[in-house]
Amino acid sequence: MFESAELGHKIDKETFNQEEPKLREALLEAQHEMMDKKEFPVLILISGVDGSGKGETINQLYSWMDPRHISTLAFSEPTDEERMRPVMWRYWRALPAQGKIGIFAGSWYSQPITDRINGDLRRSDLDARLVGINSFEAMLVNEGALVLKFWFHLSHEGQRSRLKALEKNPKTAWRVTQESYDRLKTYDKLQAVAGHVLRVTNSAKAPWIIVEGTDDAYRSLTVGRIVLDALQRRLKQQGRAMVPVAPAIVQQPIDDKSVLSALDLTQRLGKKDYESQLAKYQGRLAELMRDPRFVGKRSLALVFEGPDAAGKGGCIRRVVAAMDARLYQIIPVAAPTEEEREQPYLWRFWRHLPRTGRVVIYDRSWYGRVLVERVEGFCQENDWLRAYAEINDFEQQLVEAGSVVVKFWLHISADEQLRRFQERQETAFKRFKITDEDWRNREKWDEYMAAACDMVDRTSTGRVPWTTVEANDKNFARIKVLRTVCKRLEEALGDEQGKYRKT
């Protein structure tokens, strides 16, 4: 793996001075073209052995390109904010938007490698993290990102002599600490762990580029050339380059039974029963929210999906009535903003993730990818097909970070929807709730229902199942939602030993 980076590569000063102006000009030009096009972000990961020139290379890249459109993202110990969310949250927050370059000084690789060297991470846990990293990077590339992963390597002797050289120079001596020398001692361990990590994550979509770190000119020129070459290739692609895949495998129903058609929509709840149960479950929910096992360890994410006018808003109001307003946030999900469109589709949901003790309620959600975007053709078939696995991964990360994720599909019949639409149009204070788009969507009722059935089939998992709610009767729906939230919270809080994790 590291053979090519122990050869003593060197570029003499003259060659460097000849090459640099051309490289700089070409890099600037490519960067401006990519800024104008705003079609894809660039992620540059700078990682490797201590003293291998990571900082110098980042400075060099800044000096060659327009620094206003580059950001450098460094990650040390996670903050409180970060510790209260899934491990990958801090990296999602830092993703560069389309047209921007993000340099990751330290990345999602740093912590697992360090933890493994220190013995704080078992090999099987490391491998599980690497699986997650591979999925994350595949998703980035599928969403259009250009991902360049550099690993700067030094031989053991090379690392020692670089430290000595840094120490000798008064300008850089401050950078050499006892820690630097301690790291020399774990050199072999680092090589073994890094070798494994690099092998497992050396995918065709985001391969590692290993660069010898000894000679500044060689290292900088190599990185600069690779960044330039990759940028130019990416800019030349009409849209994105294509590779062959299997055809979509779609399961067409052959009878009229589906998870939705099977629902008994005649179920009703009388006013009296409704009121007593509402009080009961709201009370219970308020208690659960204050339970120390929730406050200190858990968070809650509620997802509401369903046809227009299914009563999502009404259910949400009954849920939050039981909660302290400082603890929850409702995220109404409509068309993405400009900022959100410049990121992978899951980004806008990551940004709102609840921290420990908090609640986020999504009024529509990431499932838009496999519902409206699929039906309306806002993304390609391949994009929504891969979304099922991406979404399952995403929710899995939430669960692993202690979140309780409860997903509701509120279901009404087509007739009931029509009745509610008409009522909305006839009632002045409800008129704002109905638009032309609602009527247009209604014409595609069957397609939306087919997409919803596929969604439930493919994303109802053991730890994050869908709850389908018979919602022709609003009272019935609201109580079922409240009861389900209480039940799922009770199960999770009772699950101190994490029994759901033992499958």
Added chain:
Amino acid sequence: MFESAELGHKIDKETFNQEEPKLREALLEAQHEMMDKKEFPVLILISGVDGSGKGETINQLYSWMDPRHISTLAFSEPTDEERMRPVMWRYWRALPAQGKIGIFAGSWYSQPITDRINGDLRRSDLDARLVGINSFEAMLVNEGALVLKFWFHLSHEGQRSRLKALEKNPKTAWRVTQESYDRLKTYDKLQAVAGHVLRVTNSAKAPWIIVEGTDDAYRSLTVGRIVLDALQRRLKQQGRAMVPVAPAIVQQPIDDKSVLSALDLTQRLGKKDYESQLAKYQGRLAELMRDPRFVGKRSLALVFEGPDAAGKGGCIRRVVAAMDARLYQIIPVAAPTEEEREQPYLWRFWRHLPRTGRVVIYDRSWYGRVLVERVEGFCQENDWLRAYAEINDFEQQLVEAGSVVVKFWLHISADEQLRRFQERQETAFKRFKITDEDWRNREKWDEYMAAACDMVDRTSTGRVPWTTVEANDKNFARIKVLRTVCKRLEEALGDEQGKYRKT
């Protein structure tokens, strides 16, 4: 996950009788078209709960299609032959060729699921297996295969009543055993494990299709329709469907140093030294081959690559001189045979894998994918780019099964090659060794060397490193090869605790 398969789907006899002739005709037609085209194989995995009609469905598929071009592959306890090789070997052996349909009654999923239910497999080991399965299936699809994975589901009550029904009917009563009832008891455990396995392996490339198993007509018709639909879509594709990917990231050298150019080809070994060392290492190798730690637990795979006339054959002869001829096999790798071209490119190497106590020597190897196939354009850029990771996976599986894998790049200078070519042409008994193709390849010397450097960089891993051999002097090369084989074997045999696995 299983919600849609607990709804009591049913197709009445009349509908079935109406649909069946049309379906059968269309299936036969599609099957014949795919046989004629011989462009891709079809893999149908039939798995699921006991008593859910797996056997019946397979029989139904046979009755609908041309059974001469279908094979059913059942896997029970691994045979001795299979236990002596990597876990996936039995499935590689069974892969259907292009134009053929293979029905897997039981598959690479069966053992991990059973072992996990019985507590013989830790969760982390299960997950590691699933990662391997995902890579395997991605490779199959990338190589063109159509992979259809069915999971037949029954509710707990449904399983019980199906057993009762089978028992009542004298024709099927024999199929119900005590074991069947025992399995009812582990129903919940199976659901939990299967739910996890299906979620993790529900990729966009090879998604799971979950079918309710209760009603024979519904189940058969569903499977038949999905097979037909997928076949028709696949046949309609011009070549294969395309999805976007990132551009290739290629590292161009910026100085003249490379793992190959850095070799000191002037190294020589005098005749006397050569002869004494030859005797020494051949003797040592012969001992190692008889070592009980090798015979009972290990196998050896040697890979020889290098330019034409680098002396691969001569090295191989010196190695095998130390071995019992019944224990080794030399595989000369030239252009693939017709049978091999109808399979994924790694298939022809899997078939020759050594079993415990045996040696296989590859004279050229799977690295052809990233050497000749890359340089000559025999495969697409995307194909050889993904091959690095596929090859690393493959070798990893060998190592995990106890193989010692030693890879040699025999390197000579372009001048030395010319000298040897001329000598071959001038010597009558060597003339058969030189062809026009050798001269043509020589013209692309630089491209081949660049490909070889990339190969070493990307596939020299901790447990399976490349050994580059300075081969301008044949004596020197032969001794380095023999010495390396002995050393790697000694390390491996001393590694009883598997210390290499602890990275």
